[in-house]
Amino acid sequence: MIQLFHVSKEYPGDGPALDDVSLNVEKGEFVFLTGPSGAGKSTLLKLVFCDEAPTSGQLLLFGKNVAKLPARAVPYLRRNIGVVFQDFKLLPRRTVAENVALPLEVQALPPKEIRRRVRALLRSVGLEHRGDKLPPSLSGGEQQRVAVVRALAAAPALLLADEPTGNLDPERTLEVMELLASASARGTTVVVATHDRSILERYKRRVLVLEHGRLVSDGASIRRAARGTP
C-alpha cells in the first residue's frame, strides 16, 4: 500500500526532516507513527499524501510510483486517501456539515446520499447538533472531531491521521480511536501519528518511531517505541 525506499526530505536551509527512511505498510494494516516533536511524522504523512515531494528516494502508493504521476492525477489519487490534519484544515466559511460533505461532493455523490452519510458521521462523534455551525464557532475538540469524520467520509482506502486526539478528553479520544479501528476492520489501511502513550499502550499495533527524521524503531512492541524516545 505504502512503500518508501530510502526516502529523504530536506526543506531548504534546514537539516533533513526525513533521513533515508525505508518502510512498507501493507493493505489493511493499522500503524502508529510516533516520536518526539519535530521528528518528521507530519512530513512523512505529507509525502504519502502528495502534499510534498521527497528530495530523494522512491515512494510507491497503491503500487504506483508517485514521482511519475502527472499533476492532474493527484486529485483522483487523493480521493482514496482520508487525512486528519494536525491543524484540522476546515473551511472556515462552510458549515460543519458542508465540511464533512466536501470529499463526497468532490466525487459528485447524489445529494440525498451525502446528507444521509454526513448525518451518520456527525452522530458517531456526538456532533449531530453542530452541523449548521461554522467551524470557528466550535470548541477545539469539536473541530478536531469534524476533521476526523471528514477524513472518514468517503470511506477511503487509506486513512492518515496526524495527532487526531490532541484536543480531546480521554472519553472522546477512545471514541475517535474506535472509529479508526473500525475503519481498519472494514479493510482501510490506517496510519496514525500520535504522542499519546496511553493510546499506544491500549492498542497493541505496529509502531514506527521517528527521531530526527530517521526511522529508529519499527515493530509491534510499545517498549521499543518507548525506548526510541530518550
Add this chain to the structure above:
Amino acid sequence: MIQLFHVSKEYPGDGPALDDVSLNVEKGEFVFLTGPSGAGKSTLLKLVFCDEAPTSGQLLLFGKNVAKLPARAVPYLRRNIGVVFQDFKLLPRRTVAENVALPLEVQALPPKEIRRRVRALLRSVGLEHRGDKLPPSLSGGEQQRVAVVRALAAAPALLLADEPTGNLDPERTLEVMELLASASARGTTVVVATHDRSILERYKRRVLVLEHGRLVSDGASIRRAARGTP
C-alpha cells in the same frame, strides 16, 4: 485575582457555553481547568482575557470590574496576561523570534533587552535554532512551544494556557509544565486548561471541572475531577 460571580455566556442560537459559574482564583495560585470537549473551558479563558463579554454575571480581574473597563484600557490590561491559545495564534509572516518578541515590543522594551530575553525563552523549549523560521514551517509541537514562550515573554502577572501540551510528546510536555510551574513559583497566577490526566495526576493542584458549561467540581483532588467526567 480572578473572581467570577454567577457568570453565564450564551452564544447566539445556542445553549449556554457557560452556565452560572462562580469561582475565585487567588494571586499566585496554580489551577487546572478540565472537563470534556465543548464543556466551556476555552470560553471561560476568553472571558478572563476580555476576548468575549459575559452574557450575565460579574467578572473581576485584578480587583476591577471588567464590564466597566473602557475599550482603550483593554490592551493595557492584556499586557499583564499571557495566553497560550488552543490554536496557537502565531503571526504567520513574522519569524518565530519576532512572534515571541511581540508582547515585549508592544511594551516598547529596548531592542537589546528584547533579543536577550527571546533567546533565553527559545532556548528553554529547545527552539534556539528555529528563531529565524516562519511559524508555518514549524512542526505542530514546535509551534505550540513558540506559543507557550510568547505567553511567558513579558513575565505576566496572570498566565492562561489553553491545552498547551496537546501536540507535545511526553518529554516536551514535562518541559512545558515545568516552565509553567516555575512561572507560578515566581508569583505568576497560572490557569491551565487540559485534557491530559497524567498531568493532573502528576501535579496535584486545584482542579476546576466544567461540564456542559457548569462548574461541577472545584478542589485539590484529581479523583473528584475524574468522577466529574462520565
Add this chain to the structure above:
Amino acid sequence: MTFRPLYFTRRAMDAMIRGPYVTLIGTATIFVAVFATGLFAAALGGAERLLAAWAGEVRISIYLAPGADLAAARAAAAAAAPGREVRAVTSAEALRDLAVELGDEARVLEGVGPGALSDEVQVAAPGISLAEARALAARLRSVPGAADVDYGEALLGPLERFVRRARTTSAVLFAALALATAVLVSNTLRLAVFARRDEIEIMKLVGATDAFVAAPFLIEGLAQGLLGGGLAAGGLLAAYAAVSPRLHAAGLGRLLTVRDALPPSLLLALVAGGALVGLLGSALSVARTLRRISTS
C-alpha cells in the same frame, strides 16, 4: 468531473452571502469602474454629436454689392447650391441682429454707417468640409450682384484639424481608461481570491480538481461583474435623468436624447464588459493561486 452548473452556482451564492465584504468590494469596484468608463464614453459621444451639430450650423453668406437685387441673388444662389436651404437677409435685418448680439457693447457700432452692412443671402451647408465649402463659395461668387462670399475659412480649417486630433486623442484616452479599469478591477479580484487562498488549498487537499475549485470563483466573478455592470448602467441612466433638465435648459435636449447619450448598445457593452472583466479577473487569479499551490 461531472458538469454540475446548479451545484456550483449554489456554492458561489453561498460564498457570496457568507463573505459579503469581499463580494461587496468586488461588486463596488466593478460598478465604479464601469460607471466611470460609461460616463467617459457618453461624454465623448456627446462631444462628437455637439461638434457634428455645430458643423451642421455652418452657413455660407453671400454679401451683395450696394443696390443689387436681393431676390434675384437668392434665386441664383439656390440654383448654384441645389438642395440647400437658401435665405435672404436685408442689410437692416443684419444690423439689427448685430446690435442685439453685441448687447452692452453695441456702442462700438457708433462709428459705423448704415451702409456698412450689405444685403446678404445665406446658404445653410450642414456637415460641409473645408474644401467643399471653398468650392461652393467659389461657385456662389458668380451670383449676380455678389460682392463677396464668406464661408468662415478663418475657422473651418483649424476646426477640422481640432476635431481630427480630438477624435484620435479621445480614442487613445478611452482605450487607456478601459485598460486601466480592467487592470484595477482584476487587481481587486486578485486580492479577493488571495484573501481566500486557504480555502482553495484545503479543497485541493480533499481531492478537488482545479475545475471543481475554480468553478464557484468564476461564477462569483461573473455575478459580481453582471451586478456591478448592471448597476452602473442603471446609474448612468439615473445620472442622465438627473442632468436632463439642465440639458434641455441649454437647448441640447433634442440633440442629446437618452438614446443618443446612452444608446442601448453602449449600455449592453458596459454590462458585458463588467461581466467579462469579472469573469476573467477571477479566472486569472484562481489560476495563479492554483499554480502557486501545486508548485509549493
Add this chain to the structure above:
Amino acid sequence: MTFRPLYFTRRAMDAMIRGPYVTLIGTATIFVAVFATGLFAAALGGAERLLAAWAGEVRISIYLAPGADLAAARAAAAAAAPGREVRAVTSAEALRDLAVELGDEARVLEGVGPGALSDEVQVAAPGISLAEARALAARLRSVPGAADVDYGEALLGPLERFVRRARTTSAVLFAALALATAVLVSNTLRLAVFARRDEIEIMKLVGATDAFVAAPFLIEGLAQGLLGGGLAAGGLLAAYAAVSPRLHAAGLGRLLTVRDALPPSLLLALVAGGALVGLLGSALSVARTLRRISTS
C-alpha cells in the same frame, strides 16, 4: 504609546518584503490609477491649449471691391486695428492658395472666372471673442474699397459655446474620474488589509493598542502611494518622450512642450494624490477592521 517612527517603518518594510504580492498589487493599482488620472489631466490641458492656440489663429479678412487700392486698404486696416498684424493678399495669390488646398478637387473651380476672388487684407486677431470680432469687423468695413469683411461669424459663436461646454464637462468628468480612482484604490487597500485581518486580531490579543497595530499599515499605505504615484509620474514623462516626435511632426512641439503638457505642479499633485489615497485607504480599512474586531 511611545512614538517610534523607526520601529514602525522597519515593521512596515518587513511586511512589504514578506508579503510582496499584496504590496505589489497595491502599488500597481495606485500606479495605474494615478497614471490614468494624469493622462486625462494632461489631455484636458493639451486640449485647452490647442483650443486657445486655434482661437489665436483667427483672422479677419477684408475683401476689396474690384479695382480698389490694396496698399491703401492695408494701411487703413492697420489704422483701424491698432497693434494687430495686417497682411495684403492679391486675388491671384488667393486663387493659387485655393487651388493648392483643393488638390484633386480643384476641377470644381472650372466654372470660376479669374475675377471670382478679390484682393484681400487679412488682420490677425488672436484670442478675440465673438463680440470683439464683430465690432472690429464693423469698423474694418469702413476701410476704403472694402466690399465685405469676413470674421467667421458662422463658426465663432458655436465655437465659443462648444469651448464653454467642453470646459464644464471636462471638469465634471475629471472630478468623477479622480473620485472613481480614489474609490478603486481604497477598495484594493481594503482587501489588502482584509487579507491580513488575522494578524491584526492576534496583535490586539497580545496587548497591542490600536495605534500600534495601525502604524505599520499606514506607513505601508503611504509607501505604496508614494511609489505608485512616483512611478506614474515617471511613466507619464516617459510616455511624453515617446509621443514627442509625433507631436513635433504634427507641428505641436512648440505648443505642447513637456512643461506645458506635464507641468511640475501636475506631477507633484499626482504623487501627493497617490500618497494621500494610499494613506487614507489604509487608514480607513485598518480602522474598520479594528472596529469589527473589538465589537465581535
